Amino acid sequence: xxxxxxxxxxxxxxxxxxxxxxxxxxxxxxxVVHIGEDRNRIDEAENAGVKSVPALLTPNGQVxxxxxxxxxxxxxx
Amino acid sequence: xxxxxxxxxxxxxxxxxxxxxxxxxxxxxxxVVHIGEDRNRIDEAENAGVKSVPALLTPNGQVxxxxxxxxxxxxxx
Numbered sequence: 001x002x003x004x005x006x007x008x009x010x011x012x013x014x015x016x017x018x019x020x021x022x023x024x025x026x027x028x029x030x031x032v033v034h035i036g037e038d039r040n041r042i043d044e045a046e047n048a049g050v051k052s053v054p055a056l057l058t059p060n061g062q063v064x065x066x067x068x069x070x071x072x073x074x075x076x077x
Numbered sequence: 078x079x080x081x082x083x084x085x086x087x088x089x090x091x092x093x094x095x096x097x098x099x100x101x102x103x104x105x106x107x108x109v110v111h112i113g114e115d116r117n118r119i120d121e122a123e124n125a126g127v128k129s130v131p132a133l134l135t136p137n138g139q140v141x142x143x144x145x146x147x148x149x150x151x152x153x154x
Binding site for chain 1: 081100102135139140143144145
């Protein structure tokens with residue numbers, strides 16, 4: 001089964017959403033990527049349609065923006 | 078296990094998010110509530126912290142606003 005990818009940037013909103021998502025979906029079914037630290041994955045996230053973090057990219061290629069922590073412009077600084 | 082509740086109002090963004098969430102979490106683990114039709118549940122949603130739809134209320138009582146379909150003011154008309 002393909003995993004979802006949870007993109008975040010370490011913000012409080014991100015951490016809170018991450019806990020919920022991991023609990024709901026299961027930690028084995030979601031890859032967590034901190035794009036504030038793992039900056040070479042910012043392009044990948046943007047190409048997938050991520051406009052803000054936290055966001056969940058599902059195995060279907062859909063992006064669910066969860067609440068609002070920071071825009072991608074903020075992440076890129 | 079307690080269920081999550083997915084609140085929506087039938088908008089295209091809502092329907093798309095619903096399909097993803099049901100697939101990720103499992104239809105037996107999420108109750109889907111159309112508050113545009115089931116209007117007596119609007120208060121319950123607002124009291125839980127739902128500001129816009131689609132939104133997922135987790136068993137922990139956290140609200141995840143998923144993308145943005147409509148504000149609660151729009152839903153209430």
